[in-house]
Amino acid sequence: MASRPCKGVAEIVKGPRPPEGRAGRGTPGRVPDNAQGEYLGEYPRWPNLPAMMFALSRAWPGRPILRGFRDGAWHSLEWGSFGRQAAALARGLRQAGVADGDRVLIVSENRPEYVIANTALLAIRAVPVPAYVTNTAADHAHLLRDS
Secondary structure, three states, X not given: OOOOOOOOHHHHOOOOOOOOOOOOOOOOOOOOOOOOOOXXXXXXXXXXXXXXXXXXXXXXXXXXXXXXXXXXXXXXXXXXXXXXXXXXXXXXXHHOOOOOOOEEEEEOOOOHHHHHHHHHHHHOOOEEEEEOOOOXXXXXXXXXXXX
8 A cells, every 4th residue: 555645734644555565585785674674664754753653543543643641541542533633733823823934832741732732833844842841931931942
C-alpha cells in the first residue's frame, strides 16, 4: 500500500495510513531489527513529525499513545483522541493569529498536553519553545527573544 504525505491538519479524518509491508531477510546494508536477526519491515517515510503523528492517530485510533497521572489516578490518552485534540488546537492557534515561523512558548510540566501542544504548533509551522514551569518571567522573555 503506497502512502502519500499528510497535507495538513484538515486531513485528520480522511488522510493516508502508514504503509505496511516486509523488507525480507538479508537486505544489503541493513542492521537486523531485533535480536533474532529478523528484518521486520521498512519504516514508513513521512515528510515531518506532525504528518507522522496524524497518520498514526488514524491508523491506531484505539491504541494508547500516552499515560498521565491526574486526579489521583493514571489515565491513558488514545491515538485517536490525541489526533483530534492536536488538530483542534492547531485550528484554534491559527484562528488566534499564530502564523508560520511564530515562536510560541510552552510552559508545561511533562504531561500529555505538552505533546498535543507541540504537535499542533509544528502542524501549523510555528516554532514551539519549551520552558520550565519554574522559570521566571525574565527567563521566558529571554527564551522568546533568543529562540
